[in-house]
Amino acid sequence: MSSKCRRPWRESRELTASVDMKKAVTNIQLILNQQGFDAGKPDGIMGAKTKNAIRSFQKANGMTPTGEVDEALVRVLLEKNKAAAAAAQ
Template sequence: MGKAKLWIARLIFIIMLSCTITPEMAMIIDAPVVTSAEAAYNRATVKKVQEKLNQKGYSCGTADGIAGSKTKNAIKKYQKDHNLTVTGTINSALLKSLNIKPVSNSSSSSDTKIQNKETTVYITDTGSKYHRSGCRYLRKSKYSISLSNAKAQGYTPCSVCKP
């Protein structure tokens, strides 16, 4: 009877150990080679991308400067059709392909005051919260995004770092 209990204890230990290691290993294996979810492009640049995509027949909805799910899907389709790396995010290759120059924050648009005060927060691969730079939940992945985009995409503030 003692050997059976020891066997069961070892089996439970192995199962518990495999459950804690497997998700981390999957993250390492499937980790994308992307430096940021959105390279912190301002609303004016995002709006230009949306307008250009709509003109080219890739419907991303109203050009409002917020990269929502329709915009991401349109970007993915465009990237796939033009042999670009499919990320679903605005990056320099996409801007170059669309012949768009990023709008700097120093331009004199009506959004300039809002853009200069825009806060950068960070999201993770798997979470639904946004964080400050030093938050402990950003150890495994950390992607910069503007606070307004994070809120627009449904992310909520972290209760630990309270961004």
């Protein structure tokens, strides 16, 4: 996927490209909460609290605050999570 193609993820009960979206959203919520952005209970649902946490995280990390999950957001979340895990060791 090119960086110009920024399609947001949509919540779904189906598996998309072998990704369980509810599990993916739960993981995003967990990382957001660990990073100090209140996404609420990690339940896999893209509610208002999760979207607001995503917007705040995006803004704090120099990204366009859309509140949507896209490839760029996932990449930065995973980098932050990896750095936090390394610092904890």
